[in-house]
Amino acid sequence: MISKREKLQYVCTFVTDILSLALSIALGWLVVDGLLGKVGNYTAPDLIQAFCLLMLAYLLTFLTFDQSENITTRPWKRELKISVKFNLILTLINSAGLLLTKAPLLSSRYFLVAVPVINVVLMTVFHSVLKKLLTTTRKKNSMESLVGVVTTGEDAGEMVRELQRDWSKRLTGIALLEIPEEQIGGQIEGVDIKANEGDPVKAYTAGMVREIYEDDLMGRVVVLEHDYGLCSYYMNLADNLPDGLEVGKEVQAGDEIGYVGTTAVLECGDGPHLHFELTVNDELIDAYKEIKAVNG
Numbered sequence: 496m497i498s499k500r501e502k503l504q505y506v507c508t509f510v511t512d513i514l515s516l517a518l519s520i521a522l523g524w525l526v527v528d529g530l531l532g533k534v535g536n537y538t539a540p541d542l543i544q545a546f547c548l549l550m551l552a553y554l555l556t557f558l559t560f561d562q563s564e565n566i567t568t569r570p571w572k573r574e575l576k577i578s579v580k581f582n583l584i585l586t587l588i589n590s591a592g593l594l595l596t597k598a599p600l601l602s603s604r605y606f607l608v609a610v611p612v613i614n615v616v617l618m619t620v621f622h623s624v625l626k627k628l629l630t631t632t633r634k635k636n637s638m639e640s641l642v643g644v645v646t647t648g649e650d651a652g653e654m655v656r657e658l659q660r661d662w663s664k665r666l667t668g669i670a671l672l673e674i675p676e677e678q679i680g681g682q683i684e685g686v687d688i689k690a691n692e693g694d695p696v697k698a699y700t701a702g703m704v705r706e707i708y709e710d711d712l713m714g715r716v717v718v719l720e721h722d723y724g725l726c727s728y729y730m731n732l733a734d735n736l737p738d739g740l741e742v743g744k745e746v747q748a749g750d751e752i753g754y755v756g757t758t759a760v761l762e763c764g765d766g767p768h769l770h771f772e773l774t775v776n777d778e779l780i781d782a783y784k785e786i787k788a789v790n791g
Contacts, residue, residue, distance in 0.1 A: 505562050507625055512581075515621045516553060519614035526613075527606045537599055545593070545600040552589035556581060567626045570693020570754060571619070573735055578618040582611035685730075685772040686782045692733070692767035696753040698746045699727045699771075707742060713770060714758025719746065723775070730770035731759035 537545075560581065569577075586607070593601040600606070702721040710716050715732040717740075733756030740752060755767050762770060773782040 504566060504629065507629065508562055508566060508622075509557060511621045511625045512557065512618060513553070515617045516549075516610075516614055519610050519617055520549075522613050522617075523606055523609035527603070527609050531605060541599045544596065544598055548592040548596065548598060549589050552585055552592055555588055556585040559584060566622065567629050569622075569626075570733060570735075571623065572693060572754070573733075574622050575615075575619050578615045578622070581618065582615050585614075586611045685728075685770050685779075687762070687765065688769040688771060689766070690755040690768055692755055692757060694755045694767075695751045696729055696732060696755060696769055698748055698750045698752050699773075700748045702727070702746060704740065704742050704744045704746065704752070707736070707740070709758075712759065712761045714760065715753070715756060717752050719752070724777075726774045726777075728770075728772040728774070729753055730772070731762060731768060732756050734758065 560577070590601075590607065592598075593607075696717075698719060700721055702719040702725075704717065705720040705726060706716070706718040708716055710730070713730040715730075715734055715736075717729045717732060717736070719727045719729075721727065729752060732753040736753050737751045746752060755769055757767050759770060762768070771782055773780050773785055
């Protein structure tokens, strides 16, 4: 069942995208007609027909996307990719409608291209503003629900991912009813590095991508293999990774290998951060001391 808060995000996103598209149309017309003089003379019925087709294309495009996704946790790079994909689909559907109806506005190709290009930028900006408004509204109007989870390790990942889809819920902690015997009394020799969600994560030093996997408790993980048996582990990464990153790829110190995320179930109450670990011959070492030594 869809909650009132989920409906609020759905409606706000719909209205925000409509406003972004309307402003893009106005700016596109101003640029193409006012500055370039590339828009022909059209009658009122021609413009009304084109507007109706565009609104229909927008509605169909909007419905093709998963609008239940928590917009407040999306990094700006993912927001930009969604905007590009959205406007590409919008343009294809709108062009098909203009062709099928033989609409006169089809001849204004400059205008038809200018609108989605401008909307890519505006839609990304508008979504950033919407995210801030939703976050502010959640806090000021007591709409935020603090959630603690008691579950098993097997079900924890799916349960946390489901809760994180709702922008109005903030997961503050998780307790596991059972853990593997070998983990009892264990210690994590890692470092949590606070950062903003979506910030790039860079290689500690030169090496090769050894593993990329999804851990049930620590989320998205990238492992780099270095010289002398040293391996570096980058955990709690965002689901999306840099293009071309794959097992076996050589990387240099400072190369981007991921983005800060909130995928680690065990650290879901800590906010966006990178969990960083180092091993030598598969034995954990003190990552904090190593980082301090490297940085002087």
